[in-house]
Amino acid sequence: MQIIPFLRKTGEAPFTDRGIKKAGQLLKQWNGEKVRGVAIAGAPLSKTSISHSGAHLSPQTIRSMMQSFSTYSIEHEKDMWDTVITDFGDIEMHVTDLFESQSRIHSVLKEIQEEHREAVVITLGGDHSVSAGAIQAFQETRGRVGIIQFDAHFDLRNTEDGGPSNGTPFRQLIEKGIITGDQLIQLGIRDFANGKLYHEYAKDHGVTVYTMGDIKRESLLVLLKKSVEQLKQTTDNIYISLDMDVLDQAYAPGCPAIGPGGLDSESLIEGIQWLGQNESVKGMDIVEIDPTLDFRNMTSRLAAYVIMQFTLNYTNRKHSV
């Protein structure tokens, strides 16, 4: 093949600096081989949202925001260039049959985690409804799950009024007997963002709830340590479900359900760093970012940073690969 100098393929970066590697390049499209370490999979479903949501666009946006970071952590003086983050691609959603779409999320994530037992899959929503299938698949392949849910909301709504939506994933898991309430710890629950009935449901089912008031009084890190200790008593592995709307509207302007009174991004990052190091954390999802509402992709940018910080700390674990 003839080569023409200065002609580059469509889609290649317009400029390359020999001294900077882009985090986006750590993403390697899955090639069918056995996967170890951190991986991502897109679950681009947001037609299941109660309000209009473009959250299905966020897997692609988060990937492109990875490209705005480099591979080098100066705080750890570590270049992650040799780390592979496997990209399993996106789960294909049905145009009109949303239950089929939800079923595909479950079955694909189950198949992935069955085949790739050393992989820590980060599922990129989509809205929070994707967590129901994702967590079920996690437990079916990884043993009894302990869930740390960052969220302003319980997501324990009844499923009769609107079916399995982004307001119901944890209710679905409990109702179907996939988890019991003690497997679930919710952090960041906020005033005037939830119904009393669902708080009662949480209490009745033994769900642990830490409010923003709790976080302000005790600090996120202290509560995370408590949570992991508690979950390790009764579960095999910990799964993080990160609804970005746990953050204050000033830090996550691109979530459909923005509001005041939430977490700051510095605390969240600190929390993720700690969880990344923790041996028991084996699964994660990042949900509820609508790129059509965001400002300059700030919220997807933060999600990409979360992935990098998690992966960095994960690779520092004693037995990590």
Add this chain to the structure above:
Amino acid sequence: MQIIPFLRKTGEAPFTDRGIKKAGQLLKQWNGEKVRGVAIAGAPLSKTSISHSGAHLSPQTIRSMMQSFSTYSIEHEKDMWDTVITDFGDIEMHVTDLFESQSRIHSVLKEIQEEHREAVVITLGGDHSVSAGAIQAFQETRGRVGIIQFDAHFDLRNTEDGGPSNGTPFRQLIEKGIITGDQLIQLGIRDFANGKLYHEYAKDHGVTVYTMGDIKRESLLVLLKKSVEQLKQTTDNIYISLDMDVLDQAYAPGCPAIGPGGLDSESLIEGIQWLGQNESVKGMDIVEIDPTLDFRNMTSRLAAYVIMQFTLNYTNRKHSV
């Protein structure tokens, strides 16, 4: 009840001029009584769209754009103040079961048109998928339907790949045996906006297709007259399905599928005026406006103007009420 001067109820117009009546005030919420004349009903469904769409927001936006027009037509020197446009409200959509939503569109519109035989219902989408149920309901209550579809696209896609979406309404009607192709005339079909397979489908099923080239050669008005003549041979009543993307992107910037090479708004209005006068036209829908993409609600504003021009000309029909 005590009255305080200069205190007005929440939601009332901040300023009222005694000499101007707003078109929005012609909309009267249905009170359960028998309805005659032009009526509207919202079908706020757009989760059925192949691409991300906020078209479910357009019934409400079109209603509020009615408020930007007055009731007086200077061209006819006629004040429509005494005309009532009954507002049946919106059909409640299911959050996650889209087939249930489509079924509700059909059943509600059928019930409305059964009970209100003198009403000409304009269904406000939503995306074009709402037309399948709307047209079925029209035919079941009004006799054999002749359809004049304004559209850049056939909307004759197969339903296997994505189910009953905004690309399939007319295919669904044909496949289910509700209509035969000769009941359907498509106007404004555009280059590079459709698949050859579906053109063949149209031809195989006897659908009449007028392209933008045909419109430029013969004029919209001439083709509309031809179309109505042709449909009147074999059908009882005519139904207009107005996909706003028949317009060029310069005139309808708020359609999901905008593009160049389309109709100008002046021609469309002229066509609607003529159809409004025509005795045989008894139903209509206006679809595919996404207010989240529009510029200053231009496209919803045009839709509201279409409703007013249609209603004006309808009330001028010989036997109109």
Add this chain to the structure above:
Amino acid sequence: MQIIPFLRKTGEAPFTDRGIKKAGQLLKQWNGEKVRGVAIAGAPLSKTSISHSGAHLSPQTIRSMMQSFSTYSIEHEKDMWDTVITDFGDIEMHVTDLFESQSRIHSVLKEIQEEHREAVVITLGGDHSVSAGAIQAFQETRGRVGIIQFDAHFDLRNTEDGGPSNGTPFRQLIEKGIITGDQLIQLGIRDFANGKLYHEYAKDHGVTVYTMGDIKRESLLVLLKKSVEQLKQTTDNIYISLDMDVLDQAYAPGCPAIGPGGLDSESLIEGIQWLGQNESVKGMDIVEIDPTLDFRNMTSRLAAYVIMQFTLNYTNRKHSV
């Protein structure tokens, strides 16, 4: 009246969850009866602003943002569903006679508070000019007022250069002899946001001024406690005038006069919670939000949250109703 299943009235919520009540539903349009507890009234005046302002749109925007919150405070484990927030509607503004508009604000708010002595009215601006009439009406009906003004600015400008504008409300009150300077405490006054002449005016008239520097050194809560103690010496009741631009631009992007160096929203909310509980606080206004400049209604959303937190804490007062 005939009922059609799945047909809902125009304007009704598209989806209702049995377990979530929306804060917006606490707002009940005033029906002429005696009102107790928290109430709101819109004063949609912003033509009086020195710079172009759409703040007259914020009463309606704040109301709709109420709808984005629920009625349940998890921090207090209290559902406010039984609490009524009476909505007196909006005061009708004159199109061109701004002095007439200001006069109506005074007279309507006076009449409301005269008739409804147990009501705590929150006036929703509009710009800060509405506070002059609102505070005068408060004092005329509730006794000698003590004012806690959250603001980056003194609002003590002379009234000769531009008449009674959003830069002058507290000057007007002093000049007209309605209040003396000792009735006024200003919190959050900022560097490079005010004129020296007006600081001198404040000092000459005995106005207490706490700058952002004071707040950073002593904390908002400490200063609020001091302020309430001080005002209680000489006044009957406390009125809060909340100019949202007291907040840093990162937290209140929708104020006309945004800038750096301001308060964070967490501190403000904490302050409002404390004031809500305080027996002496009997009136409030929230001003200077321009929804046309805001990002995703963040600032109006925060204002709605302020109303909810105030009302929650108000209803927890010993003698509250």
Add this chain to the structure above:
Amino acid sequence: MQIIPFLRKTGEAPFTDRGIKKAGQLLKQWNGEKVRGVAIAGAPLSKTSISHSGAHLSPQTIRSMMQSFSTYSIEHEKDMWDTVITDFGDIEMHVTDLFESQSRIHSVLKEIQEEHREAVVITLGGDHSVSAGAIQAFQETRGRVGIIQFDAHFDLRNTEDGGPSNGTPFRQLIEKGIITGDQLIQLGIRDFANGKLYHEYAKDHGVTVYTMGDIKRESLLVLLKKSVEQLKQTTDNIYISLDMDVLDQAYAPGCPAIGPGGLDSESLIEGIQWLGQNESVKGMDIVEIDPTLDFRNMTSRLAAYVIMQFTLNYTNRKHSV
């Protein structure tokens, strides 16, 4: 004074091409001397608008859009470099006393036109309310005025409901006896944009009204010729009042009252060119552009082009200076 190469004063154009002169440079700040030829004066008043309007920002925006044009007309092969367009600056508006502002518009424009009898002043609104004072000043200094109003609306509303607003300028002129209806010709009046009562008022007072239907049937140019002929019978000079909302929303996206069914920009320019040549045209205003609503200043850009085309054709008049 020491000169540093490559250092240019703040505000100077960042790049200058020796072969291109910018139309903006034809604007010379008035220096107190006698003015001949075309001049502009800003009347930045829009608090008088019935709806929220930022039209007071348009004089400054139109001036800056002048800078996006050159001085050379290729169609006439004429460089206007030697033409001066005197810029009288802006009339200072009162912050809160709108009647005072209106009075200043009248008095300043009167004083200008009294002193500068050879000047053709183009008043840049602001909203249409500025035309009342502008036209009064024109007649008081130039003799009996004939008005050609381009507008979608009559602007003949009663002044009792909201005072002298942007809906009332021509009513005010008639009511005050400054003009009689036969002095006024309205072009471009549109369906559903006006009240019947005001059409009757127009007819009762002998105002000539040409609708968009008339323009489509007869062409703008034909109607302009008719109009000028008619006005010349009974008036001394012609004044053009150009409300940019006479244009279709596709061509003037920045008018507060945009809508479909209006004029295209090509026809307007052709009309202005013809009027520019006409000896009897001696005054003009351009109103109702809100730069905060526009897209890329398209509407102000068109206004600047109107000024250039008018000035070009004016300087080609037989007796022009």
Add this chain to the structure above:
Amino acid sequence: MQIIPFLRKTGEAPFTDRGIKKAGQLLKQWNGEKVRGVAIAGAPLSKTSISHSGAHLSPQTIRSMMQSFSTYSIEHEKDMWDTVITDFGDIEMHVTDLFESQSRIHSVLKEIQEEHREAVVITLGGDHSVSAGAIQAFQETRGRVGIIQFDAHFDLRNTEDGGPSNGTPFRQLIEKGIITGDQLIQLGIRDFANGKLYHEYAKDHGVTVYTMGDIKRESLLVLLKKSVEQLKQTTDNIYISLDMDVLDQAYAPGCPAIGPGGLDSESLIEGIQWLGQNESVKGMDIVEIDPTLDFRNMTSRLAAYVIMQFTLNYTNRKHSV
């Protein structure tokens, strides 16, 4: 390799309809083999623009807009599925050395056209400065060039004031002796968009200039026929240089230099269709689209449509491949 149902690779279309082929799929990345027929190459240079321009982003945007069209022309009843549009990718620009970037555009396009003599390369700018190198390369490989330039501007500015910018490409070609003025025909030149000096330069050098006035009087198609006839006398092949700002601002809102008084898109498309069929047309560029300024990529969408219409008509030429 293991296959997981419903898992698709990152970047693949989220939905595929068996009956619709996307025009974007006609683009095949060049594989080193000999190319025939229409091809594209990106020249993402816009730092050479006199004003701030993001036109370097348009090759990528135009490619993605190709994906919004299908491959089927209903007007010709022809599916272009078998047509390949070779995508040579983008020419790599230097970050800071703009002359190096311009040199690369010339050398890469020369090498491409030397090796692929049956290819008709459409160069996607970038700003208009890319045409200088592109046209030189065209002539060096294809014989004496005749240029049809669609543009509001001459682009004949002197190169001393700012170097070889987007205002100078045709001047550069003439000054360097690469072309003589008679090889250049300019269409769409507009009032107040150019300097007199450069009109004189055009005339002095025998450049043919058709203004917008000429187009309105004679029609674009008539002038194109005349132009091709004239150029064929003295040149070997025709090259189209399409500056999208030849269009009126209503049709091309995304050009840096938008303005009123330009061409409508329907006329442009008609012209491109005719040129596509013409045997002598062998090269083209499309320039001056800034996607950061556009509305919903309307202008890039139109450019993609131009590519499709050109390719369609090209493949219908007698001797085309």
Add this chain to the structure above:
Amino acid sequence: MQIIPFLRKTGEAPFTDRGIKKAGQLLKQWNGEKVRGVAIAGAPLSKTSISHSGAHLSPQTIRSMMQSFSTYSIEHEKDMWDTVITDFGDIEMHVTDLFESQSRIHSVLKEIQEEHREAVVITLGGDHSVSAGAIQAFQETRGRVGIIQFDAHFDLRNTEDGGPSNGTPFRQLIEKGIITGDQLIQLGIRDFANGKLYHEYAKDHGVTVYTMGDIKRESLLVLLKKSVEQLKQTTDNIYISLDMDVLDQAYAPGCPAIGPGGLDSESLIEGIQWLGQNESVKGMDIVEIDPTLDFRNMTSRLAAYVIMQFTLNYTNRKHSV
């Protein structure tokens, strides 16, 4: 010259309050005389940016944001009305020759600082590439420079890949032997924002690097004190290079390279206040603000506030003028 009441010159403030002086008025265009104290000069260069940047627009935007502040510091109870901030204007950039532009920045700033030895010049970028010339000029006129660089990035990239860009200014200074690494202290360097190779370069050359982690552990103020102490050992004067992207994306939404994990604006301001008082600080630049990306000019507004706080504290220095 005749004076007309209420007529003000184009460009003058529409409203003046006798008690408020605008900070923008402290800016006095340089008149050729000897300058003392704080001065500004614009270096509107951003074509040198690796990514698309409109940072060349920020000198003008920062100037206009000065107008949104007053001259009075309430924290110091000091009116700066008598302080002059000399505005040297903008350095004229070449349209296409970026190296020439960089050379002009150096030579103009050198000439300014040579002639005005008592002036503290704040250079307003532009992108960070302007600092190379600015710092060289500073050292050539003021003696051995110590640099405090606020930045998320090293800006120590190699200059071979893209030439002297906004990623290379400090590398250029070192490579050219203008500074040695010990003259440079970098504050705010962030995870995943830099290449390992360049960290090694920093270490190899003795550059002091404080990361965001360091700042969180030790506080900005502590590190600044350390830094100034350290630099004073070996250098004559300190120069602050303030890349606004050192701030978190929530506080500086208008930087091209926004991201999470950065500094908050309160800390930055506190740091600037301290530096302003410090005798050794004699030069500064503020770079990397792109007004086309910002939200409501928040980032430029903060830059203007930085200028005011620096100037305030500068004028409080013992020997300041």
